[in-house]
Amino acid sequence: xxxxxxxxxxxxxxxxxxxxxxxxxxxxxxxxxxxxxxxxxxxxxxxxxxxxxxxxxxxxxxxxxxxxxxxxxxxxxxxxxxxxxxxxxxxxxxxxxxxxxxxxxxxxxxxxxxxxxxxxxx
Numbered sequence: 001x002x003x004x005x006x007x008x009x010x011x012x013x014x015x016x017x018x019x020x021x022x023x024x025x026x027x028x029x030x031x032x033x034x035x036x037x038x039x040x041x042x043x044x045x046x047x048x049x050x051x052x053x054x055x056x057x058x059x060x061x062x063x064x065x066x067x068x069x070x071x072x073x074x075x076x077x078x079x080x081x082x083x084x085x086x087x088x089x090x091x092x093x094x095x096x097x098x099x100x101x102x103x104x105x106x107x108x109x110x111x112x113x114x115x116x117x118x119x120x121x122x
Contacts, residue, residue, distance in 0.1 A: 016122060022063075023116040028105050029055035029063040035101035036067070042097040043075050045089040067098065 033055040036042050042050055052068035067076070074080050078095025088094055 016120065019120055020113075020116050020122065022061075023119065024109075024112045025063040026055075026057070027112055027116070028109070029065050031105045032065045032101045035104050036065070036098060040097045040101035040104065041093045042101075043088045043090060043093040049075065072098075 033053055036053045037050050042053075044050060049067060049069045049072055052072075053065065054068065055063065055065045058064050067073075076095060076098045078085050085095065
């Protein structure tokens with residue numbers, strides 16, 4: 001019989017994995033907010049809708065991006081009472097602005113992972 005002993009590295013692995021996920025998701029959430037405010041074709045009349053977009057870590061320790069204005073969902077969907085919007089106040093803006101911002105960030109997911117991996121020395 002050998003004198004081999006088992007040493008678990010599960011705690012260290014889980015800590016590093018959680019740090020990687022948190023860094024990646026936090027950076028992606030921040031970039032979704034930036035895209036909404038700068039490049040996603042978000043409708044603008046007074047700027048109130050863009051000014052209330054925020055990324056934050058929720059109570060469940062998950063990253064979220066929210067558009068706080070009460071009419072943000074209607075603007076994202078592009079219809080009210082079943083009738084599609086025909087003209088947005090600002091040219092180049094349209095429905096789907098939140099989704100476009102997410103899509104633009106998700107396209108670069110591998111680079112977010114590689115950046116976090118390098119920062120955490122993994």
